Amino acid sequence: MFIAMYEFVVKAGLEEQFASAWSKTTQGIYLFKGSLGSRLHRNKDGAFIAYAQWPDEQTYRNASDITMSDEYEQFRQSMLDSLNIEMTKVICEMEVQIDLLHHKTTEA
16 A cells, blocks of 8 residues: 655645645545545644545556546636645655554444
8 A cells, every 4th residue: 555645735725625625635535546545634733634545556656647527627726726735745655554444434
């Protein structure tokens, strides 16, 4: 499994637009580009950090050549519009060595 971590620098006042568009864009990347999903975090300084999982590095590298549906491309553009692109960056790319993450189900 391949992992990419991103630091998103969001324009002031556009945090809600970013978070909403990020969620939809991430769904499109999963549906069209082969990702395994992503998590969006916010650190103590308020920065948005995302952790995206891919089945392998090649799928990650090929993703930029794949266009999503018009609807998902519009979400992607909304996300990009909310960002300071020059400061947004990939902060780490890595292979998973040992995976001990678990998902517990809860009963309602």
